[in-house]
Amino acid sequence: MTRTTIITAALLLQYSSICPASPIDDAWPLADRVAWQASLDAAGFSPGVVDGRIGRKTETATREFQYARGLQVTGVLDTPTARALGWDSRTAFTTCTIQAEDLAQVGHLPKDWNEKARLTRLPYPSLEELVAERYHCSRALLAELNPGKSMANLRAGDTLKVPAVRPPAAAPAVAALQVHLNDKIVRAVTADGKTAAMFNCSVAADARNFPSGRTSVVIIQENPAYSFDPAKWPEVHNVSRKLLIPPGPRNPVGLCWIGLGLAGYGIHGTPAPENIGKTGSHGCIRLTNWDALRLGKMVRVGTPVTFK
Secondary structure, three states: OOHHHHHHHHHHHHHHOOOOOOOOOOOOOHHHHHHHHHHHHHHOEEOOOEOOOOOHHHHHHHHHHHHHOOOOOOOOOOHHHHHHHOOOHHHOEEEEEOOHHHHHHEOOOOOOHHHHHHOOOOOEOOHHHHHHHHOOEOHHHHHHHOOOOOHHHOOOOOEEEEEOOOOOOOOOOOOEEEEEOOOOEEEEEOOOOOEEEEEEOEOEOOHHHOOOEEEEEEEEEEOOOEEEOHHHOOOOOOOOOOEEEOOOOOOOOOOEEEEEOOOOOEEEOOOOHHHOOOOOEOOOEEOOHHHHHHHHOOOOOOOEEEEO
16 A cells, blocks of 8 residues: 555545535634644635634635535535545644844834834734744744743744645636625636635725726735825824835835725735735725735726626
8 A cells, every 4th residue: 555545535534524524613623623724725715814713704615626526515514525525634733933033024013194104114023923934823822822821021032833824826827806785795706707716804994985886906916005085094193194004014015015906905914914805994995014015916997896
């Protein structure tokens, strides 16, 4: 018996232990839950952040994946879905060591907009946030995986247990985007109408600011700067003129801006990935930084966008 045969047999045994009628929930081992979310993330059906908590975003991503692959749509990790995802809880985790060069990406992040405008880059405020974003996970999961280690006092040379997020498959070219505002998802659709990818998103806190109708992509920019207009931020009282906010992972539009033909609207990253899936933007569509970068490679200038 070859090594490949042994591994395949072991995986089939593992898949066969999953009960299709019983959804994975917080009673299942953490490795099972993290592997489920990381597998969806790698497949391009994003659960948002990997946090080991199976809720609406993970279930939505699972349903979308199942429908796209012609599987029974259950929203749970049944055996056919596990096989199609390549789910394997034995490889749910890996380790990473913080490097000296990581320190250069961390720095003071002021709250005041005037102070932000004086910087050349908006950095991660901590190594904890850098590592969490690099491995697509929540800070709470990072702390859970590393008991006894102070996330506030990380330094170069520290080794951490992290989710084993896989590199995404080659990004397919998509023919159109569909933004479902009430469901808070973005679908990337191929020319034959199939869903190539799906991303959980945040939308406007006030439905009166929802975009509507049809438009198209007019610009795709990584590491964008942000034009802060105090007229659009009534909650900010100490800024009297427009400010140019420098790029960086904690820029208000994150690491990728996909500008649309509707003035002032775009699909973009975020400085707060754990808030994805919640309302809260001024009108734009927010994704995690890693999802925004991925989507930016799927679209082109002219890609149609429909709001539903």
